[in-house]
Amino acid sequence: MAALPRIDLRSDTVTVPDDEMRRAMAAADVGDDVLDHDPTMAALEEEVAAVLGMPAALWMPSGTMGNVAALMMHLQRGDKFLAPEHAHVLGSELGSAAWLAQGMPDVLPHDGGPGRPTPASVRAHVAPGPYFSLRTTLLCLENTHNFAGGTVTPVSEWRALTAAATESGLVVHLDGARLWNAAAALGVDPAELTTGAATVQVCLSKGLGAPVGSVLVSDAVRIAEARRIRKMLGGGVRQGGVLAAAGLVALRSRDRLDDDHAHARQLADGLRERGWAVDEPETNIVLATTEDPAATVRALAAAGVGAVTVAGRVRFVTHRGISAEDIDAALAACAALPTA
Numbered sequence: 001m002a003a004l005p006r007i008d009l010r011s012d013t014v015t016v017p018d019d020e021m022r023r024a025m026a027a028a029d030v031g032d033d034v035l036d037h038d039p040t041m042a043a044l045e046e047e048v049a050a051v052l053g054m055p056a057a058l059w060m061p062s063g064t065m066g067n068v069a070a071l072m073m074h075l076q077r078g079d080k081f082l083a084p085e086h087a088h089v090l091g092s093e094l095g096s097a098a099w100l101a102q103g104m105p106d107v108l109p110h111d112g113g114p115g116r117p118t119p120a121s122v123r124a125h126v127a128p129g130p131y132f133s134l135r136t137t138l139l140c141l142e143n144t145h146n147f148a149g150g151t152v153t154p155v156s157e158w159r160a161l162t163a164a165a166t167e168s169g170l171v172v173h174l175d176g177a178r179l180w181n182a183a184a185a186l187g188v189d190p191a192e193l194t195t196g197a198a199t200v201q202v203c204l205s206k207g208l209g210a211p212v213g214s215v216l217v218s219d220a221v222r223i224a225e226a227r228r229i230r231k232m233l234g235g236g237v238r239q240g241g242v243l244a245a246a247g248l249v250a251l252r253s254r255d256r257l258d259d260d261h262a263h264a265r266q267l268a269d270g271l272r273e274r275g276w277a278v279d280e281p282e283t284n285i286v287l288a289t290t291e292d293p294a295a296t297v298r299a300l301a302a303a304g305v306g307a308v309t310v311a312g313r314v315r316f317v318t319h320r321g322i323s324a325e326d327i328d329a330a331l332a333a334c335a336a337l338p339t340a
């Protein structure tokens with residue numbers, strides 16, 4: 001295995017559980033979650049549902065499983081679903097929305113801003129047709145939008161999008177892998193960003209730093225069905241409280257996301273001063289445009305800085321393992337590199 005980069009900005013998934021999390025895992029009260037319910041899992045699910053203003057929740061081993069379980073509930077053969085360009089469900093989940101959930105994707109442009117479709121394009125993509133056309137049944141949104149650069153859909157736009165979907169007879173699923181970051185950036189309660197959605201998937205293993213886990217939230221009937229689907233997908237875990245305990249610590253640490261956002265701005269400012277073409281970050285993701293992103297990522301790796309390419313750009317992600325000093329060190333390493 002290649003050595004890890006000294007300053008790892010490839011993703012906010014690279015965090016390792018801290019002492020507080022490990023202590024909570026060691027002390028977790030556990031039971032068999034497949035047979036009945038693990039008490040710590042139940043506590044985590046209840047707390048996530050409350051924070052997101054939804055009636056019920058179900059722990060999932062990954063965000064991908066949370067998304068596909070939701071889509072399996074919402075879609076049938078012959079259905080079409082709408083999602084913004086470069087959405088995770090479109091290109092980063094092996095097409096499971098199509099082959100497991102049976103939905104045909106239809107891509108919405110980012111005509112509302114980076115990562116954001118407009119209500120008008122939602123309406124335009126649901127025009128009913130003759131009997132041999134697909135039925136458009138689902139709008140799948142992503143907040144923040146990862147590949148657009150961790151971009152935020154504000155509350156008013158979210159409301160307008162879900163209203164357009166509802167008027168058009170669509171159910172809404174929110175891929176909220178980084179919904180915590182959106183809420184922190186907007187300074188709003190995360191529940192403000194879930195109203196109007198039938199299902200929401202949130203990750204505990206991204207910026208919040210848990211080693212494993214996502215949560216799907218919805219109403220009680222859908223969550224009972226999601227529990228069956230999770231079992232079907234092989235996602236039932238036994239003494240899951242060990243993992244849920246880390247998830248609870250992660251969930252309660254979301255106040256610190258503002259630091260990650262400040263570090264992303266520090267990185268973007270520094271790169272710009274060094275002549276790089278960088279988008280202004282809205283959350284913890286910084287996108288840079290270079291002539292040959294793959295070559296830039298290789299040069300960064302040689303300088304001890306981990307980054308990746310997404311959607312033809314170079315992506316840096318800040319997280320709880322990165323300090324302001326790490327950003328200074330990354331910038332010093334970048335100073336030696338060609339800017340474009």
Ligand SMILES: *Cc1c(COP(=O)(O)O)cnc(C)c1O
Pocket residue numbers: 061062063064065067088089142145146175177178203205214
């Ligand atoms: C990471 C991510 C997921 C999937 O989560 P996993 O836990 O990696 O399966 C889904 N959507 C978005 C936007 C993500 O960034």
